[in-house]
Amino acid sequence: METQSNVERRLEKVERAIIEIQNKIIDTDSIMTEEDFEALISYRKEKDSGRLVSQEEVIKELGLNA
Numbered sequence: 001m002e003t004q005s006n007v008e009r010r011l012e013k014v015e016r017a018i019i020e021i022q023n024k025i026i027d028t029d030s031i032m033t034e035e036d037f038e039a040l041i042s043y044r045k046e047k048d049s050g051r052l053v054s055q056e057e058v059i060k061e062l063g064l065n066a
Helices: 004-024 034-049 055-062
Strands: none
16 A cells, blocks of 8 residues: 555656646637738738738728717
8 A cells, every 4th residue: 555655655656747738729719821821922922912901990981989
C-alpha cells in the first residue's frame, strides 16, 4: 500500500504534467486558415485602393440614421 507522501508526490507530478500540457495547447481560434489569409489580403488591397466604405457612410447614404 502506498504511503500518503508517495501519493502526494505522484499527484504533484500529475499536476506538473497537466500544467505543461495546458501551456502547449494552441487556441484554435487564433489559427488563420488559408481562406482567412486570402480574405485578409483582399481586404488590404481594397483598403489601399480606397474602395472600402465605412459603415457610417453606408448608413448615411441609405438614409438609415436612427
